[in-house]
Every structure is written in structure tokens, then in C-alpha cells.
Amino acid sequence: RELPAATVSICQSSSERFTPLVALELVSDTKEEAITWLLQRIRDKQRNGGAELLVEQLRPGLGVQEKQNPNLFLIGASLQRLLSGAEDLGLFKEFNDGSMRGFTCTNKQNFKDFQGDGDGFLSVAECQYIIKHELDTLRAKDESHVPGHTQAKLYPGKSIIRRLLSKGIMVQMFPLHQKEELKRLTFSWYKKVKLSLQPLGKIQCNYEGQALYFGFLEYFTFALIPMALIGVPYYLFDWDDYDKYVIFAVFNLIWCTVILELWKRFSATLAYRWGTLSRKKAFEEPRPGFHGVLGFNPVTGREEPLYPNAKRQLRVYCVSLPFVLLCLYGSLYVMMIYFQMEGWALSLHDEDPTFWTGVLLFIPSIIYAVVIEVLNLIYRYAAEFLTEWENHRLESSYQNHLILKVLVFNFFNCFASLFYIAFVMQDMVLLRQSLATLLITSQILNQFMEAFLPYWLQRRRNKKMMRRVTKMRTQEDKELPIEEQVRLEADMSTYLGTFDDYLELFLLFGYVSLFSCVYPLAAVLVLLNNITEVYSDAFKMCRVFKRPFSDPASNIGVWQLAFEAMSVIAVVTNCALIGMSPQVKAYFPESDMQLILWTVAIEHGLLAVKFILTFLIPDVPKPIQIQLAKLEFESLEALKKKVNTWESPVPQLHFCILPSSLGVDSCI
Numbered sequence: 001r002e003l004p005a006a007t008v009s010i011c012q013s014s015s016e017r018f019t020p021l022v023a024l025e026l027v028s029d030t031k032e033e034a035i036t037w038l039l040q041r042i043r044d045k046q047r048n049g050g051a052e053l054l055v056e057q058l059r060p061g062l063g064v065q066e067k068q069n070p071n072l073f074l075i076g077a078s079l080q081r082l083l084s085g086a087e088d089l090g091l092f093k094e095f096n097d098g099s100m101r102g103f104t105c106t107n108k109q110n111f112k113d114f115q116g117d118g119d120g121f122l123s124v125a126e127c128q129y130i131i132k133h134e135l136d137t138l139r140a141k142d143e144s145h146v147p148g149h150t151q152a153k154l155y156p157g158k159s160i161i162r163r164l165l166s167k168g169i170m171v172q173m174f175p176l177h178q179k180e181e182l183k184r185l186t187f188s189w190y191k192k193v194k195l196s197l198q199p200l201g202k203i204q205c206n207y208e209g210q211a212l213y214f215g216f217l218e219y220f221t222f223a224l225i226p227m228a229l230i231g232v233p234y235y236l237f238d239w240d241d242y243d244k245y246v247i248f249a250v251f252n253l254i255w256c257t258v259i260l261e262l263w264k265r266f267s268a269t270l271a272y273r274w275g276t277l278s279r280k281k282a283f284e285e286p287r288p289g290f291h292g293v294l295g296f297n298p299v300t301g302r303e304e305p306l307y308p309n310a311k312r313q314l315r316v317y318c319v320s321l322p323f324v325l326l327c328l329y330g331s332l333y334v335m336m337i338y339f340q341m342e343g344w345a346l347s348l349h350d351e352d353p354t355f356w357t358g359v360l361l362f363i364p365s366i367i368y369a370v371v372i373e374v375l376n377l378i379y380r381y382a383a384e385f386l387t388e389w390e391n392h393r394l395e396s397s398y399q400n401h402l403i404l405k406v407l408v409f410n411f412f413n414c415f416a417s418l419f420y421i422a423f424v425m426q427d428m429v430l431l432r433q434s435l436a437t438l439l440i441t442s443q444i445l446n447q448f449m450e451a452f453l454p455y456w457l458q459r460r461r462n463k464k465m466m467r468r469v470t471k472m473r474t475q476e477d478k479e480l481p482i483e484e485q486v487r488l489e490a491d492m493s494t495y496l497g498t499f500d501d502y503l504e505l506f507l508l509f510g511y512v513s514l515f516s517c518v519y520p521l522a523a524v525l526v527l528l529n530n531i532t533e534v535y536s537d538a539f540k541m542c543r544v545f546k547r548p549f550s551d552p553a554s555n556i557g558v559w560q561l562a563f564e565a566m567s568v569i570a571v572v573t574n575c576a577l578i579g580m581s582p583q584v585k586a587y588f589p590e591s592d593m594q595l596i597l598w599t600v601a602i603e604h605g606l607l608a609v610k611f612i613l614t615f616l617i618p619d620v621p622k623p624i625q626i627q628l629a630k631l632e633f634e635s636l637e638a639l640k641k642k643v644n645t646w647e648s649p650v651p652q653l654h655f656c657i658l659p660s661s662l663g664v665d666s667c668i
Contacts, residue, residue, distance in 0.1 A: 018054045020074035021124065022131050023486050025171040026164075028069045031148025034169065035071065041138055041160065042075065049141055051134040053077045059483050069171075072486065077131055083108065083118055085130035092275030093121070099627050100275050125208045128175035129550040135161050135173070136285065155294060157302035159285060166289060174546045177489060181206065182542060190538035197221065197534050204274050207541060209551030213498040214537070215270050216263065216556055220505060221530040223259040227251075227512065228527050231520030245428075246581050249517035249574040256513040256567040257610050260560075261617045267555050268620040276552040277620075278628060287395050289388060307391050316401070320386045324405055327379055331413045334375065338368040338417060342430070365437035372413050372438070373445050379409050399499075400558055406503065407562055414438070414507055418515055422573075426580060432519045439511050439522055443529045446504060447536070495545035501537070502559045505530075509563060513570035517577060571610060575603035 026035065044050025058072040077085070083105055086093075092100045094112040101111075108114050114121045122130075138160045146152035146160075152167040154160070164170035185206055188199045197218050204211035234248055271277035292307035341364035349357040383405040392398040418438075421431045508526045516522035578584055579599030588595040618625070 018056075018076040020076055020176055020482070020486070021128050022075040022135075022173065022175050023058075023490065024055075024073045024075055024135075024173045025069060025490060026071035026073075027169060027171055028071060030071055030169055033147040034149055037147045038160070038164075039073070042135070049139065051138050052081055053131060053134060058486055068487065072490065074176075074486065075131055075135070077127070077134075079118060082122055082127050082130055085134060086122060086126065089130060089133060090279055091122075091126060091130075092277075092279055094275075099631065100272060100278070101631060102279075123205045123208075124178050124181070125175075125206055125550045129208065129552070132173070132175075132549050155303050157304060162285070172490070172494070174489070174494075175549055176486065177547045178206075179485070186538075186542045189542065190535045197531070198538070200270070207548065207550070208274070208276075209548060209553065210498055210541070211274065212267065212270065212553055212556055213501055214534075215267070217501075217505065217530060217534060217537070219263055219266055220259075220509070221527065221534070223255075223263075224512070224523050224527040224530065227255060227516065227523035231516065231523045235520040245517040246578050246583055248520055249578050252513060252517050252574050253571055253606060256509075256570045257613065260563055260567055261613060264555075264560070264619040265617070265621055268624060271554045272620075272624045272627070274552075277554045277624070278631070279552060279554065286393050287398060290391060290393050292391070307393065312390055312392070315390045320390060320401075320405070323382070323386060324408060327382070327409055328412050331375060331409070332416065334368075334371060335417045335420065338364055338371075339420075341367070362433070362437055365434050366441055368417070369438045369441035370445070373442060375413055376410055379413075380406060383409070403499070403558055403562070407506070410503065410507060411510070415510060415514065419573075422515065422518075423576060423580075428518055431515065435511065435515050435519045435522060439519075439525055442507075443525065447529070447532060489546055492546045493544055495541070495548040497548075502556070504533075506559065506562055506566065510566050510570075513566060514573045515577075517574060568607065568610070571606050572603055575599055575606065 026038075039055055041049070042051050042053050042055050044052065046052045054076045055073050057070070058074055060068055060070065083103075086103045087105050090102045093103045093114075095101045096110050096112055098112075103111065108118060108121075111121070136159060140154040140156060140158045140160055140163075142156065143154045145154055146163065146167070146169065149167065149169060152163055152169060154163060161170065161173070165173075185199070185202050188202060198214055200211065200215055200218070203214050207214075230248070230251060268277060286304055290305060290307070292305035294303060295306040296302070297304050297306075345357075345360045345364055349361055383402055387398055387402040387405065390401065392401060418431060418435060421427055421434055508529065512522050512526055576599065579595060585595060588598070620628075
């Protein structure tokens with residue numbers, strides 16, 4: 001058997017053999033009664049509290065000598081089960097009239113791609129998302145603990161999968177790659193060079209939860225082209241004149257505002273086309289790591305851990321906040337050491353200007369750039385530990401607090417020295433040198449971590465795989481058996497999400513929008529970095545990482561606010577740089593206060609224009625607004641019809657008992 005392409009038959013419910021979509025691995029010493037209980041709950045009917053899915057144990061690999069974990073299970077589902085799951089989740093699919101509507105089984109024949117019994121209607125990513133949802137909502141009934149594992153406590157309503165993960169009984173659960181579909185995606189994504197960079201439609205079919213990130217990466221890459229085209233001649237013609245940056249700074253102000261507003265419209269278009277713009281998320285469950293005193297959720301009425309919000313706020317403001325401030329102070333101290341090293345190198349060069357002392361001028365900036373990357377990495381682990389310790393109930397709340405901690409520190413750590421050079425030292429030569437060194441060094445380090453290292457790991461994994469399967473495949477047999485395919489994917493690295501990818505783009509956007517008027521080649525370097533990022537990310541997603549579960553999103557979430565905040569800071573920064581330029585100072589030769597007042601006034605005016613544009617330019621294009629309004633109107637009309645049906649008068653039946661002497665047996 002082999003894993004099928006994305007649109008082949010999902011399974012045959014009448015057969016014991018089915019198409020595996022998800023793999024589930026338990027620890028090797030899991031008790032037999034726990035395995036039997038779990039499989040029974042997965043297979044059981046929904047009305048009995050089961051998931052009603054198909055599951056079978058993976059057979060051991062052939063011809064492999066090393067010890068294998070026997071507790072690997074393959075999970076699939078019948079086609080009807082998947083269609084009902086799609087309705088429960090409110091998946092949006094294209095209707096016959098071209099609009100995107102929530103799928104319903106009663107109306108299934110009116111959807112565009114639904115033919116016959118619906119075989120191929122759902123993509124494999126959607127099927128895997130449905131299966132994951134059904135497994136995540138598998139809940140304990142009257143069990144007090146997982147059978148055979150008394151340490152894994154259960155209570156009515158507790159998610160079984162989350163408990164197995166938190167107690168280390170379940171090693172992992174991951175969706176399986178579809179080999180033929182993966183081959184086609186690999187060829188069109190990073191093996192073929194083309195103008196559009198990425199096949200976003202195919203990416204969305206395979207990596208639905210990450211598709212918007214790749215869409216934003218491509219959009220940001222193309223948005224850098226006008227900056228790069230203007231920056232190259234600007235840099236070449238004004239190489240020795242560091243003060244002629246006013247025009248480029250003005251362009252910077254317009255660019256960083258316009259591209260973010262246009263991205264929101266492009267993002268809404270993509271989300272509508274992919275059916276995620278109007279999709280309502282199911283009620284968010286507690287995080288696996290969340291703990292507290294057992295109680296009842298006031299919304300759902302389910303029994304689950306409860307944790308006082310006041311206690312969480314005390315941890316946030318009395319521990320996490322002081323820690324972040326302490327880290328910012330440490331970063332400031334490191335920055336002061338950097339400036340001391342910079343002054344020492346400059347003094348050596350002034351005393352004896354030679355080639356080597358000229359090279360020495362760049363050494364402090366290179367060391368500082370490396371130290372910044374190391375500090376960011378160390379702080380990231382500390383921020384994750386603190387956010388976990390704060391014990392947030394929801395995954396979204398956890399992510400928001402983590403992102404805020406990491407963004408504040410990374411922004412200060414990466415840009416504080418540049419602000420100091422620009423507005424305290426007012427040394428444009430040093431600012432250009434420092435920005436170039438920081439940008440180039442960080443990109444070299446990132447490319448090593450994201451391109452070379454994954455490629456090296458993949459080469460090692462390929463050699464290991466070839467050694468494992470040499471004895472079990474002939475020269476004529478080119479396909480890898482499914483047993484080895486699944487075990488190979490189980491050993492692959494786990495994709496940790498788009499957090500680090502968005503963070504990298506956020507910092508690059510900051511380098512371009514804040515100070516690229518002083519170093520116009522910044523946009524060119526970031527453009528080249530993004531093109532490399534496209535191919536390195538594609539390689540990692542296809543060859544290095546396990547396939548991640550879909551997590552459909554209608555936008556890039558809190559990162560949109562982060563980029564917009566950076567654009568506001570960019571307006572203030574570029575206005576200040578314009579006010580400091582000799583060309584503008586020449587108009588105010590006698591009064592620095594007047595110059596400051598004019599600069600602040602213009603900056604406030606530009607911010608006002610920016611916010612006015614934000615309100616005037618709709619986030620959702622007009623055609624999509626009309627489609628959404630039509631769907632809402634149709635939903636209201638359908639609801640009115642149902643209400644009228646319920647409220648229509650029902651004939652009343654009056655019963656009476658008549659004497660049998662009348663010869664009447666009926667009741668009127």
C-alpha cells in the first residue's frame with residue numbers, strides 16, 4: 001500500500017483496510033488495558049461517547065534489526081464520517097454560484113466539487129483536521145484514571161488525548177504526508193524557479209494552517225521590490241553623502257503605511273478564497289499544560305481545572321514584568337559595552353589609520369550582532385518558561401503573552417543601539433555601518449540555521465533511511481512500504497509553528513522601515529534574504545519536518561498589530577531623521593525649538609493621515625463584503641422561515657369519552 005494523492009478515495013468503511021491519515025504513537029511500555037480502552041473509545045459510536053473513527057496498529061517493519069516501538073497506530077475515517085465532521089466544524093466550501101458557504105450534508109449536492117458520493121470533495125488536510133478535532137474532543141465519562149496508569153487522573157468531560165499527552169503516555173500524534181501529492185508540491189514549490197515564487201493554492205491544500213504565513217512572506221517579498229529599485233541608485237549616487245536621505249525617508253513613510261493596508265485586503269481575499277474568512281472557531285479548549293483546582297466551567301458546564309485570574313495576574317505583574325525589565329537593563333548594559341569597544345577601535349584607527357585598523361572598525365559591530373542573536377535565543381527560552389508558569393488557560397492567551405514578551409525584548413535588543421547612534425550620538429556614518437553589519441551578520445546566522453543545518457540533517461536522515469531499507473527493497477521496487485514511511489516520518493523533526501518565522505520578518509521589516517533611508521541597500525539585502533527564505537522554508541516543510549496539522553486562520557492575528565505598531569514607530573523615526581538632516585536644518589538656522597515644533601507637528605499630522613487611511617481603506621474588498629452580506633441575509637431569511645414554521649397555529653384536538661350506548665367509539 002502507499003499513501004494516496006490529495007483527492008483520492010478517503011477510505012472504504014466496509015473494508016478493514018483503509019487509507020491512513022493520522023498516526024498516533026504511545027510509549028512502548030503503555031499498559032495493554034490502556035491501549036484497549038483507548039482504541040475502543042476511538043472506534044466507538046458518537047452516541048456512546050466515541051469518535052467513530054477507523055484505527056489499526058502499524059505492522060512492524062520488515063528486515064529491520066533495531067528495536068521498534070510497537071505502539072504506533074494509523075487512524076482514518078469513513079467518507080460519511082468525514083462529511084458529518086466537516087459540517088460540525090463549519091468548513092466553508094465553494095458553492096455552485098461561486099460563493100463560499102458553510103458545508104451541510106443536506107445541501108451537499110449544491111457544492112461545486114461535490115460529485116457522486118463526495119469522493120475527493122475534502123482535501124487530505126481538511127480530513128486530517130477533522131480527525132484531530134474528533135480525537136481532541138474525545139472525553140472521559142466515568143473513568144477516574146487511564147486504565148493501568150493511576151497517575152493519569154481523569155474526570156467527566158476531560159479531554160483524553162490532552163491527558164495522555166500531558167502525562168507522557170502519548171508520544172506524539174501527527175498527520176501523514178501523501179507521497180504523490182508531496183512530490184508534486186515539492187517540484188512546483190522549490191524545485192522550479194518561477195515569477196510567483198510559491199504555489200499558494202497547493203500550499204493551502206497541504207499546509208492549511210501555515211498558508212497565510214507563506215502568503216505574507218511572498219507579499220512582503222514583492223513589496224520590497226520598489227524599495228530595492230529606488231534604494232540601489234540612491235545608494236550608488238550618494239555613497240559619500242550620508243545626509244541626503246530626506247526623499248528616501250519620505251518614501252519610507254508612504255511605503256510602510258500603504259503595504260500594510262494593502263496586505264489586509266490581500267489577506268482577506270486569500271482567506272475568503274480558502275474558506276477561512278467567515279469560519280467560526282469551535283469553543284477553545286484548555287491548554288494541555290493548564291492546571292488548577294477541579295471545578296465547573298460556567299460557560300459549558302463541563303468539569304475542568306479552574307485557576308484564579310487574580311493569582312495569574314500576580315505572576316504576570318509581580319514576576320514576569322520585573323524579569324522583562326531586568327532583561328532590558330541587561331541588554332542596555334551589553335549595548336554600552338559595544339559602544340566602548342566601538343570607541344576603542346575608532347581611537348586605534350585615528351592614531352594609526354591602516355588597512356587592518358580599518359577592518360578592526362567592523363569587529364565590534366560583528367561581535368555585537370552575534371551577541372544579540374545569542375541573547376534573543378536565551379531570552380526566548382526564559383520567556384517560554386515564564387509564560388508556561390503563568391498558567392494561561394487558553395492557547396491563544398498563552399501565545400499573546402509570549403509574543404508580547406519576545407517582541408519587546410527583541411525590539412529593544414536589536415534596535416536600541418541604532419536609536420542611540422541616530423538620536424543621541426547623531427552619527428550617520430556609524431549608523432549606516434552598524435545597520436549594515438547587524439543586518440548582514442544576522443542574515444548569515446539565520447541562513448545557516450534555516451538553510452544549511454536542515455539540509456545537513458536531511459542528508460543524514462536519508463543515509464540512515466537507506467541503510468534501514470536496503471535489505472527490504474529490490475532494484476525494481478522503488479516505493480517505500482507504508483510501515484517504513486510512517487516510522488520515518490515519526491522520526492522527523494516536529495514543526496513548532498510560524499512564531500519564529502513571523503518574528504524574523506518583523507525584525508527585517510523594522511530594519512527596512514526604520515533606518516533604511518540611511519542605508520538604502522537594506523531593502524535589497526532583505527529582499528535577497530526573503531527569496532532564500534522561500535526556498536529554505538519550502539525544503540524544511542517538505543523534507544525536514546513532520547507534516548503539521550491544519551489550524552485555519554482568517555488573518556495573521558496579533559502579528560498584524562505588531563507590524564502596524566512598527567509602522568507607527570517608523571513614522572516617528574523617519575520624521576525625526578528628516579528633522580535632523582542638514583537640508584531641513586538650513587530652513588531654521590536660528591531656532592532649534594522651532595525646528596523641533598515643526599517636526600513634531602508634521603509627525604502628528606502624518607500619524608493622523610495614517611489612521612485616517614486605515615479607516616478609509618476597507619480591510620475587506622467590496623466584492624467580498626457583498627458576498628458575505630448576501631450569505632448573512634440568506635441565513636436570516638432561512639431563520640425567519642423556521643421561526644414562522646414553529647409559530648404557525650397547530651390544530652387542537654379535544655378528547656372526550658362518550659357513553660357506549662350511543663354507539664360511537666371515536667373521540668372528537
